Amino acid sequence: MTEYDYRTLDDVIHSRVRLAIMSYLMTAREADFSALKKELKLTDGNLSTHLRKLEDHAYVSVTKGFAGRKPQTTVAITETGDTAFKTYVEGVAAMLGPQAT
Amino acid sequence: MTDTHDIQTASASGRNPADDLALIRGMMEAGRKRAAVDGRHFVLWGALLMLSFFAQYLSVHHYLPPTILGIWVPMMAIGWGTEFWLRRSRPKSEACSNNITLVGYSAAWRVVGLTVLIYFATSIAMGTFDPRTISVLSSATIGGAFLVTARVTGVKWLYGPTAGWGLVLAFTSAVPVYDDEMLLLLAGASGLLLLLPGQLMTRLAGHGA
Numbered sequence: 001m002t003e004y005d006y007r008t009l010d011d012v013i014h015s016r017v018r019l020a021i022m023s024y025l026m027t028a029r030e031a032d033f034s035a036l037k038k039e040l041k042l043t044d045g046n047l048s049t050h051l052r053k054l055e056d057h058a059y060v061s062v063t064k065g066f067a068g069r070k071p072q073t074t075v076a077i078t079e080t081g082d083t084a085f086k087t088y089v090e091g092v093a094a095m096l097g098p099q100a101t
Numbered sequence: 102m103t104d105t106h107d108i109q110t111a112s113a114s115g116r117n118p119a120d121d122l123a124l125i126r127g128m129m130e131a132g133r134k135r136a137a138v139d140g141r142h143f144v145l146w147g148a149l150l151m152l153s154f155f156a157q158y159l160s161v162h163h164y165l166p167p168t169i170l171g172i173w174v175p176m177m178a179i180g181w182g183t184e185f186w187l188r189r190s191r192p193k194s195e196a197c198s199n200n201i202t203l204v205g206y207s208a209a210w211r212v213v214g215l216t217v218l219i220y221f222a223t224s225i226a227m228g229t230f231d232p233r234t235i236s237v238l239s240s241a242t243i244g245g246a247f248l249v250t251a252r253v254t255g256v257k258w259l260y261g262p263t264a265g266w267g268l269v270l271a272f273t274s275a276v277p278v279y280d281d282e283m284l285l286l287l288a289g290a291s292g293l294l295l296l297l298p299g300q301l302m303t304r305l306a307g308h309g310a
Binding site: 016019020021023024025026027028029031035039089092093095096 | 118119121122124125126127128129130131132133135203
């Protein structure tokens, strides 16, 4: 394994929580807030904080709407987020070397 | 690194790339399953098919006017119209086209819709409509689509409806006399093997929960 230099990686994604959110959205593409909260076992405030940071960097889009009468917040990955995540994973995999694949 | 937020057991000091990759794999797997559990389409088509088959049965028994087009054309219009509305009302996910899970099972279900629609339209136009043929086509393509969905998402319980549609296919192909009771069978199959899985998916996805 080569030296794992975190400084070369995207700081926005590098947080464990945000990495988990981005990984989940890479395959789910979108999820409602409560499903994401349940999946990650986070509090509302904690998840909101991380989503805001991802949204500030245009990695996710957050849309508020209604499912029937109930308010629903939907989080979706963006093209920018998709590209940033792939770059991040390539960086981590490169640090691991051939054993990563 | 200044961020001190961690997810559950991980600590920043204990991080290594292998842990990160394991986390990525785990969350991507969870997301892949989530991608399959938006069951609104299944609920929509399951309910429409169940009602239509039952209406057709009532029509055959003269409780409703004798018509095929009068039942199935509105059903398809409602189904495709609602699909169009669902698509428009969803938030835009810009990068869906390169997600192999979504592309895989979306394509499989599109094949179901187009196959049945094309057969129905052409056979009605040419006067060659055959109830057994459309039943066989429907059950084969729906079963196939469930199989594809189960394979690409890794959601194991979806093999249940896959097997169920396989049985419907076998029965509709083999039964010597294709009579009006088959309409009841197909209405039941639509409810049990399409509507019900859709409701389960919707519940799992947390829609309306």
